[in-house]
Structure formats: structure tokens, C-alpha cells
Amino acid sequence: MGLYLLLTAASILMSFPLFWMISTSLKSLEEANAPRIIWIPSQAVLDAYQHVLTDPDFLRAYLNSTFYAALALVGTLLSVAAVAYAFSRLRWPGRNLVFALMLSTLMIPAQALIVPQYVFFNALRWIGTFNPLVIPGYFAGGAAMVFLLRQAMAQIPRELDESAFIDGANHLQIWWEIVLPLIKAPLATVATFLFVSYWNNLLGPLLYAQTTRLHTLPVYVATLYNINNTTQPWPTIMAAAVLTTVPLFVVFFFAQRFILEGVVVSGLKG
Amino acid sequence: MRDNPYLFTLLSAAATVVFIVFASAGLGGLARLIVRLARRSRREQEAAFAGYLFAAPWIVGFLIFVVLPMLASLYWSFTDFRIGRPIALVGLQNFARLIVEDRGFRGSLVNTLFLTIFGLPLQVGVALLLAVLLNQRTRGERVFRATFYLPVILGFNAAVLLCWRLILNAGNGIINQVLRAVSQALPVIGYLQRGAIYVVEIVNGFFLGLTNGNFTLMERALAEGLPAANRVPLWVQSPLWSKMSVILLIVWGCGSMMLIFLAGLTAIPRELEEAAEVDGATRWKRFWKITVPLLSPYIFYNLVVGMIATLQIFEPVYVLYRDNQPLAPSAYSLVFYLYQATFRFNEIGYGSAISWLILAIIAVVTFVQFRLQNRWVGYELH
Numbered sequence: 001m002g003l004y005l006l007l008t009a010a011s012i013l014m015s016f017p018l019f020w021m022i023s024t025s026l027k028s029l030e031e032a033n034a035p036r037i038i039w040i041p042s043q044a045v046l047d048a049y050q051h052v053l054t055d056p057d058f059l060r061a062y063l064n065s066t067f068y069a070a071l072a073l074v075g076t077l078l079s080v081a082a083v084a085y086a087f088s089r090l091r092w093p094g095r096n097l098v099f100a101l102m103l104s105t106l107m108i109p110a111q112a113l114i115v116p117q118y119v120f121f122n123a124l125r126w127i128g129t130f131n132p133l134v135i136p137g138y139f140a141g142g143a144a145m146v147f148l149l150r151q152a153m154a155q156i157p158r159e160l161d162e163s164a165f166i167d168g169a170n171h172l173q174i175w176w177e178i179v180l181p182l183i184k185a186p187l188a189t190v191a192t193f194l195f196v197s198y199w200n201n202l203l204g205p206l207l208y209a210q211t212t213r214l215h216t217l218p219v220y221v222a223t224l225y226n227i228n229n230t231t232q233p234w235p236t237i238m239a240a241a242v243l244t245t246v247p248l249f250v251v252f253f254f255a256q257r258f259i260l261e262g263v264v265v266s267g268l269k270g
Numbered sequence: 271m272r273d274n275p276y277l278f279t280l281l282s283a284a285a286t287v288v289f290i291v292f293a294s295a296g297l298g299g300l301a302r303l304i305v306r307l308a309r310r311s312r313r314e315q316e317a318a319f320a321g322y323l324f325a326a327p328w329i330v331g332f333l334i335f336v337v338l339p340m341l342a343s344l345y346w347s348f349t350d351f352r353i354g355r356p357i358a359l360v361g362l363q364n365f366a367r368l369i370v371e372d373r374g375f376r377g378s379l380v381n382t383l384f385l386t387i388f389g390l391p392l393q394v395g396v397a398l399l400l401a402v403l404l405n406q407r408t409r410g411e412r413v414f415r416a417t418f419y420l421p422v423i424l425g426f427n428a429a430v431l432l433c434w435r436l437i438l439n440a441g442n443g444i445i446n447q448v449l450r451a452v453s454q455a456l457p458v459i460g461y462l463q464r465g466a467i468y469v470v471e472i473v474n475g476f477f478l479g480l481t482n483g484n485f486t487l488m489e490r491a492l493a494e495g496l497p498a499a500n501r502v503p504l505w506v507q508s509p510l511w512s513k514m515s516v517i518l519l520i521v522w523g524c525g526s527m528m529l530i531f532l533a534g535l536t537a538i539p540r541e542l543e544e545a546a547e548v549d550g551a552t553r554w555k556r557f558w559k560i561t562v563p564l565l566s567p568y569i570f571y572n573l574v575v576g577m578i579a580t581l582q583i584f585e586p587v588y589v590l591y592r593d594n595q596p597l598a599p600s601a602y603s604l605v606f607y608l609y610q611a612t613f614r615f616n617e618i619g620y621g622s623a624i625s626w627l628i629l630a631i632i633a634v635v636t637f638v639q640f641r642l643q644n645r646w647v648g649y650e651l652h
Contacts, residue, residue, distance in 0.1 A: 007403055011417045014522065018424065020444060021433040035442045037451070067276055071283055079290070079327040092321025093305065093314075102328060105336060107636060109582045111605045112629050115612050115621040116339030116346070122353060129272070130279040138286045139331020146328065171320045200427045202585050203609065214275060218428035225432055227593045234436055241429035252416075252423045260415050260529070 021245075025049070025238035032234040048235035049243075057212065058240060061220035064209070068130050068216060069198040076137035076145075076194050081187065083140040084149035085175045089161060105143045111203065118207060132208040133201070137194075145190045152186035153179055185258045192255040199248060217244045293330045298323035343622035351619035364623035375624065377481035377599050378607035381513060384477050385603070386580050389517040394572050397524040401531035402561070415532075419525035426523070431589035438505035438515050438590075446502040453499075460499060467497045474510040478600060506590055509600035516601060519586045527572045534568035535561070566647040574639050581632055584609065604628055 024032050025048055027041040052058050086092070087099050121132040140146055161174045169177070180187065205216040215223075221244055224237045252259075272278050301322035305315045322329070347364055351357045368375050400418050404411055424430045437444050453460030468491070475488025487510060505515045538561065546556050562569075587606040591598040602610070608628065612621025 003403065003406055003408060007408065007414050010400060010403070011414055014421060015417050017430065017433050017437060017522070018420070020437055021430065024433075024436065033442065037444065037447045068279075071279065075283060075287070079331075082324050083328040086321050086324030090317065090321045090324060092301070092318050092325075095321060095325075098325060098329065101332070105332070107578065107632060108336065108629065109578065109605070109632065111582055111584065111608065112625045112632075113336065113339050113343075115608070115618055115625050116343035117335065118613075119342070119346075119353065119618055120339060129275055129282075131282050134279055134283060135286050136331065136335050138283065138290060138327070139335060140328040141331065141335075171324070175324070196423050200585075202426075202428050202588060203605075206588075206609075207613065221429045221432060222589055222592075225435065232436075237432055238436070241433055244429040245424050245427060248423050248427065252420065256416050256419075260412065260419060 018245075021238050021241050024234050025242050027235050029231065029233065029235060032238075033231050045235070048233075048239035051236050052239045052243065057215070057220060058243075060213070061215045061217045062243070064130075064214060065199060065217040068133050069195060071130075072134045072137045072198050073191065073194050075134070076141055077187070077191055079138055079140040080142060080145045080190065081149055081180060082175065083146050084153055085171075085179060087146065087150045088153035089156075089158075089174075089179065090171070102143045102146060106147075114203065114207065121208065127208055128211060128214065130209065130214065133198075133204050137198075142194070142197075145194065148190055149183065149186055152183045156182050185261075188255050189258045192251050192259065195251055196248060290327050290330065294323050294326035297326040297329065343618075343625055346619050347622035347626050349619045351617075351622075353616040353618060357619075360619070364620050365627070367620070368623055368627060372611075373482060374599060374602065374607055374611065378602040378604050380477055380481045381600070381602055382581055382583070382604045384513050385516060385520065385583065386577060388473075389520040390573070390576050390580050392517065393521050393524045393576060394527060394569065396521050397527035397572065398531050398565070398569070400524070400528045401535055402557070404528075404532060405535040418528055421523045422525040425519065426585045428585065428589050431519070431586055434515070434519060434586075435506060435590055438518075440502065440504045440507040443505070445505070449502050450500070464497050464499070464501065467501055467503060468495070470503070470514060471497075471510045474513065477513075478509055481600075506594065507597070509597040512591060512594075512597055512601035515590060516583065516586050516603075520580065520583075527576065530568050530572055531565065534565045538564050563648055570639075570643055570647045574636060577635055577639065578632060581605075581628070581635075604631075 023040055026044040026046070027038065028043075028045045028047070031038050031041055087095065087102075117132070117136075118127075121127055124131075126132050156179060161178060164174050164178055200218065201216070202218045202222075205214075205219045209216060209219070221237070221240050224240060225232060298319040298321075302315045302319040305318040346357075348359055348361060349357045350360050350363075404415055404418075408414075440446060449463060453463050471491040472488055475485065475491050479485035479488055491510070503514070504511050505518075506512065542560055542564075543556055546560055551559065582605050583603040584605045587601055587603045588609075591601045604624075605628070608621060608624045611624060612618065
């Protein structure tokens with residue numbers, strides 16, 4: 001009984017910010033800035049949502065985030081899956097060395113590379129486009145994701161592709177038709193992680209997509225709060241926040257059984 | 271074509287795919303050629319071709335996006351490079367300026383150190399506590415697990431971080447309203463809260479003093495003694511509290527560490543605990559003598575990964591403090607300072623020096639952790 005009490009209390013604390021986000025988005029401006037506690041608005045007001053959903057800047061930011069996250073996700077997922085295949089199902093000279101090199105990049109924080117990369121993208125005249133946010137992923141961006149898929153692929157019995165090989169299939173066919181369908185759950189997990197990281201990315205869009213036309217959701221939502229306002233339009237900000245996090249909720253809802261089952265963790269132990 | 275950003279990036283992506291296909295075929299062919307020149311069998315030639323063909327996207331990307339930038343920035347760190355200006359070598363001037371003169375950098379270093387000393391252990395501790403609670407095989411465990419993990423998915427989105435700004439508001443933020451109500455109703459909690467405020471402000475004042483050599487805030491907190499009864503934490507309004515808000519956010523996002531611990535806990539044989547229980551060991555003792563030592567590899571893993579993550583914190587600082595002058599420097603993290611110092615005037619040379627210093631710090635810290643690990647991490651049962 002005490003255990004349940006503890007777990008419930010912890011759950012309330014952990015999910016409180018999300019509850020508060022939704023609750024505030026339904027309040028009127030007066031209630032949101034009131035100096036007393038209003039847990040649930042006396043009357044759900046949808047003005048904030050109406051305001052946000054008719055704001056062309058918000059809609060464009062939504063489109064931008066969706067476009068960039070989807071395009072980056074496809075390329076990253078495919079290239080990560082290809083590289084993981086090389087590290088798990090193929091034996092080639094130099095494999096262990098390259099693999100060790102890849103793992104060592106886990107120690108390099110991505111942010112430590114932004115300065116030279118910025119110069120590089122500037123030379124390509126890519127500042128002010130989505131390219132710096134999308135293209136690097138196509139080169140199997142994310143060593144952790146490669147590692148996760150490699151661990152999953154390594155568990156598939158070797159006889160499977162050997163017999164396919166004897167039947168005349170080439171590596172591309174084995175990869176696409178035999179290996180990938182067998183690791184759907186890890187693929188879903190990796191896709192979720194990638195989507196989340198693209199959707200939440202703030203530093204990248206701040207550097208490369210500075211014009212209003214290219215604003216992604218995190219950048220746009222951050223501009224809604226202005227410290228010089230005497231009263232912040234909290235219901236509007238929170239309505240935008242709720243709509244921003246909806247895709248994350250949806251993705252997590254469908255992928256949670258893979259993530260929480262510990263696909264990630266089983267990858268770490270191997 | 272550049273007028274339409276979507277079309278431009280779609281075409282660029284297509285061109286990239288073509289480039290990767292050709293580069294992969296080229297790299298695979300090169301590998302096959304080398305193996306053939308080494309007079310290996312046909313089978314080995316094909317294996318080399320396939321291996322490099324599939325691994326090529328990463329290898330090519332590693333060269334373009336990691337090796338090349340790192341070498342370039344190493345060179346630039348010894349220059350005064352600014353975008354659009356001629357480059358001149360300046361020797362160690364950037365590093366000297368960083369270490370000797372730059373107060374902002376020293377401040378961000380101390381702030382990050384603060385987060386690592388106080389935030390990381392708290393995060394690991396809460397993750398361990400939640401994992402132990404969940405490991406009792408209760409009903410509804412999955413719902414709890416999902417709830418505890420959710421902040422990892424949502425937490426670092428600027429939208430959710432803005433919500434924290436609302437929650438942490440000193441005047442009418444919900445946390446302080448609840449704290450006020452509770453400490454008025456229960457005087458005991460009021461005293462605890464005032465004691466906590468006292469300690470936090472002294473410690474933070476000390477660390478602030480480390481960043482700018484000015485310890486007045488600490489002395490004032492010491493001199494004032496126990497805060498007044500109606501005092502509440504000034505989360506995002508005072509330099510004595512700005513880092514505490516970030517720590518709160520770090521602890522909130524402890525879900526992935528919790529999953530790691532859960533995996534470790536399920537690997538501990540039940541019999542071990544049961545045997546100890548029969549021998550009369552209390553729950554507390556079992557936790558410290560059995561669970562913690564057996565979990566030590568997982569604690570170690572979380573500490574290493576968590577340390578690297580803490581050194582990289584950016585989003586919470588940006589959303590909570592970017593426009594929050596003059597207290598913002600009291601919360602700047604290393605990466606936020608890198609972003610600000612480099613791109614304010616596009617000082618690439620100086621930014622490169624900061625990047626390399628951050629890399630060096632991470633390398634040293636990780637190395638030290640690995641050296642210390644055999645002192646306390648046991649791998650017996652694994």
C-alpha cells in the first residue's frame with residue numbers, strides 16, 4: 001500500500017508539468033496570471049487554441065518541423081540500418097577498427113563540432129536553408145543508433161542469410177528482405193529516438209534556420225515568450241506548446257512498449 | 271530553386287543519396303582492389319567490397335562531418351578567424367584569453383561543475399529510487415514506467431521548457447504557491463523549507479563567488495541567518511537559484527537512467543535477496559550490501575553518460591535564461607557559452623578554442639572515471 005502511495009505521488013510530480021501545460025492552455029488570460037492556485041479552469045476556454053491555429057507563423061513552423069523531421073528521419077534511418085548491417089552481418093578487413101572508431105565518437109559531443117561545421121555550411125551557402133539540419137543525418141548520423149541496430153541484427157541466426165546467399169540473393173536483398181523485417185521493433189525504437197531528437201532540436205535551427213520563414217516549432221514557441229511583456233500570454237504559449245508536443249505523445253504511445261521493454265538496454269548489455 | 275526552401279532541400283537530399291551511393295560503390299571497389307592486390311581469394315575480395323559498401327555512409331560522413339571539422343577547428347583555434355575576414359595565426363592567444371581573461375567562460379565552467387556535482391548525483395539517485403520502487407513487481411507497473419519515462423521524450427522541447435518557466439515563476443508560479451500554502455498549514459515544513467533555502471543560498475553564493483571573485487551574496491545570506499517565514503525560492507529570478515532550476519529539470523529527465531537501472535535490477539538473482547532476508551538483514555542493509563554493489567556497473571555507466579550529457583546542457587539554459595539579464599550568466603552552461611561567444615560576432619577562431627577545451631575536459635573527466643572504476647565497480651556476476 002505504501003508502495004502504491006509512493007509510486008502515485010512520484011507519478012503526479014513527474015507528470016505535473018504536462019498537466020499544468022494543458023490546464024493553462026484552457027484558461028483565460030486572467031486565470032492564467034491569477035495570484036492564487038487555479039488547478040482546473042472554471043470554464044474551458046478555447047480562445048488560445050483558436051489564436052494559435054489561425055496564426056500563419058505557427059502553421060508554417062509546424063509545416064517546417066514536420067518537413068525537416070520527416071526528411072531527415074528517412075535518410076538517417078536507412079543509412080543507420082545499412083551501416084549496422086555492415087557491422088553485424090558482414091566480415092571485412094578493418095571492421096573492428098572502424099567499429100571502435102565509431103564507438104569513440106560517442107564521447108564527442110555534437111556541439112563541440114558546430115563551430116567548424118557552421119563554417120563548412122557557410123562555404124556551401126547552406127545557412128538559411130534546411131540542408132544543415134537534414135543532410136548530415138544521411139551519413140548514418142548517430143553512433144548510438146548504429147550500435148543499437150547492430151546489437152539487434154547480431155542476434156539473428158547466421159544460417160538465415162547464408163541459405164539465402166546460396167539461393168542467389170545478394171547482400172542488398174538479404175538486408176532489405178530478410179534482416180530488416182526481423183528487427184522491426186528495434187527499428188521502431190531507433191525511429192522514435194531519431195524523430196524525438198529532430199523534433200526537439202533547438203540549437204541546429206537557431207544557427208541555420210534563422211529567418212522567420214524557416215522557423216521550426218521550438219524556435220517559434222520560444223519567441224512567444226517575451227520578457228518585456230507586462231503579462232505573458234500564457235494560455236497562447238501553452239496552447240502552442242500542447243500542439244507542439246502532440247506528435248511526441250503519439251509517437252511515444254505507439255513505441256512505448258518497445259522502448260520500455262528494454263530494447264535499448266538489451267543493446268547496451270551485449 | 272533556392273527561393274523554395276522545401277524544394278531546395280528535397281533536391282539536395284536526392285543529390286546526397288546519389289552521392290552516397292557512388293561514394294559507397296567507390297569505397298567498396300577500392301577495398302576490393304586492395305584485397306585483390308594483396309592476392310587474397312575471390313571470396314575475401316567480395317567480402318571486402320560488401321563490407322565497405324555498407325559501412326561507407328558512416329565512413330564518408332565521419333570524414334566530412336567529424337574528422338575534417340575537428341582538424342579545421344584545431345587549426346582555427348590558433349588563429350583570429352572571423353567569417354568574412356582574412357585569417358592570421360595568433361599562437362596561444364585564444365587559449366590565454368579563455369583561461370586568464372574570459373570571466374564568462376570561467377563562469378560557465380563553474381556552473382557546469384556545479385550541475386555535475388549536485389545535479390548528476392541527485393539525478394542518478396532519483397533514477398535508482400524509482401527503479402527500485404518499480405522493481406517490486408507491482409500491478410500497473412507499466413503505466414508508472416511510462417509516466418516516469420515521458421519527460422525524456424518531451425522534456426527538452428522548448429515548448430515544455432517554457433511551461434517550466436511558468437511553473438517556476440517566483441511570484442505566482444504554482445510551485446511557490448503550493449510551498450506557501452503548505453508551509454503555512456504545517457509549520458514544521460515551513461521550518462524545513464527555510465532551512466533548505468538558507469543552505470542553498472549559501473552554497474550557491476559560494477559558487478557564484480568562485481565565478482567572479484565576489485562573495486557578497488554568500489556573506490549576505492550568512493549574515494541574514496534563517497530566512498523569514500514567508501520566503502520562497504526565487505527560482506528564475508535570483509542568481510542564487512538559477513542553477514537550481516536547471517537541476518530540477520535534470521532530475522525530472524531521469525527516465526532513461528531509470529530504465530538502465532531496471533535492467534540491472536532484473537539481472538540480480540532473487541535468491542540472493544531472499545537468502546539475506548532469511549539471515550535477518552534489514553531492507554536498508556540489503557539495499558546497500560547487495561543491490562548497490564551488484565548495480566555498480568550500471569551506476570558507473572549512468573555516471574559516465576550522465577556526465578557527458580550534463581557537460582552538453584543547452585536547451586534549458588537557452589529557454590529559461592537567454593533573455594533573463596542580468597542573472598543569466600549565473601546559469602550559463604559551457605555549450606551555451608560556446609554558442610553565445612562564437613556567434614555573437616562570428617568569432618570562429620575563439621569558438622574553436624572553446625570547442626577544443628570542452629573536448630579536452632570531457633576526455634579528461636571520462637578518463638578519470640574509467641581509472642577510478644576498478645576501485646568501486648564490480649563485474650563479478652556479469
